[in-house]
Amino acid sequence: MSEQQHSNEELASLAPGLPFPAPAMPYAVPAGYFEQLAGAVLARIHLESDELPPVLQSLKEKYTQRPGWPYQTPAGYFEQTPAPTAAPIIPLRKQSFFRYAVAAAVLATIFGLGRWYQQRAVPDIETDPVSWVRNEVKKESSEKIDSYIDVSIVEATTLSGDHKKEIALLTKDIDEKEILLLLKETDLLAAVTSEPAGSKKILN
């Protein structure tokens, strides 16, 4: 018994009110739909997949078999071409160290030249008298400077006539012993006693 007969008998016993065989579908389908469906489906498959269209696929296969196809090279071209020599590889770290070393040397040279120029320059007595004096003092020997200082002190303690009167007035009521004691304490006595004879008048 065919499946159609089975189905018919089953339906006849189940629901005799149902028509059998099934009536035709009442829905309409656009004209030519079934003729175009396969093409539409294949177009969607090509669009959605990574697969190449058949023409491009066959060209790709040819290229895989013969790299460079369709171009050609002269016979034995790749055998004649000398193997390229490897270019020396300069490590990046070494190169940067070299750069730093050059930069440091340049800076040191600039700094050294600056210092040398600064030391070499003679200070001007008008604009920078302190530096001028320092510079001049450096030129003289220490013995000459010492003798100059001694003479200066003696000269400083040798008073003129006006000052003598003033001092005599100030020391009028002071005992001579007290003055000598003070001079001893301040080490000026030796300087006074070693001065020329005329200068002792200070104490009188």
Added chain:
Amino acid sequence: MADYSDNEILLRFRVPATREAAFTDLIKKYQERLYWHIRRMVVTHEDSNDLLQNVWIRVWNGLEKFREESQLYTWLYRIATNECLSFIEQQKRKATLPLSDEENGMERQLKADPQFDAQKLEWKLQLAIQQLPEKQRVVFSLRYFDEMPYEQMSNVLDTSEGALKASYHHAAKKIERFLLDH
């Protein structure tokens, strides 16, 4: 077009040079059956066309791994049925309407067809089918229109033959009652 058997189509599909020709033959062989199966479920041509194209794309992607222990056409029906049920489920979620309202939506679409004639038996029958829950609709459609044996339906729907018979009997009774009442 040469009338190839399913096995011949499968063999030709596995050869890259004849793959597309074999697939075209497969579409031409089964397109109408699958189209009407889908259309009975979703009513409009636009939805049916979208779903049918999706079915064929799934077939293209899976045919290489197709296990020949099951029949090719039951596998095709299985894919088409799953596609329909997923679509109906999506429509329900989009509509956020109760089940009964959704079914009325299908009925509205049916009545909106320019060819619709409530007096004609074939239209009444389609209207009656739309009253069924979607799984019962599939069972009734496969058995009544496609005359598919229960054994094959069992493969398509992954349900026991007994359950399918019971479902079909229920559906047939409901539709008979609808036709008598309208």
